[in-house]
Amino acid sequence: MAERRKNFRVEWNSSASIYDREGNWEFPCVVKDLSNGGAKVTDVPVAEVPDQFMLRIIRGARGTRKCHVLWRTADALGVEFTDQLAAADRKTKRVAHA
Numbered sequence: 001m002a003e004r005r006k007n008f009r010v011e012w013n014s015s016a017s018i019y020d021r022e023g024n025w026e027f028p029c030v031v032k033d034l035s036n037g038g039a040k041v042t043d044v045p046v047a048e049v050p051d052q053f054m055l056r057i058i059r060g061a062r063g064t065r066k067c068h069v070l071w072r073t074a075d076a077l078g079v080e081f082t083d084q085l086a087a088a089d090r091k092t093k094r095v096a097h098a
Helices: none
Strands: 010-019 026-034 038-042 052-057 063-072 076-081
Touching (some): 010 038, 026 052
Antiparallel strands (some): 010 052, 052 063, 063 076
């Protein structure tokens, strides 16, 4: 099977929150896979999440991203990021390898 993703994804497994821009509701969730273009989100009531929402990723100070749902399963969402990262979120961090 050929890879269809536009961006390389990494396993992430980080706590996050899904919410609307007005703060009317919030769902805790877990981001399992992450790339520059999107993410796989789990541990959320899939049927209750709208097609457009904000995602706040806690680990790694990834910031808040505007998302659009591309696919749904019984226990996960595949989302694409529909915004551009703010300048503060685009900073590249160097990682020392042992």
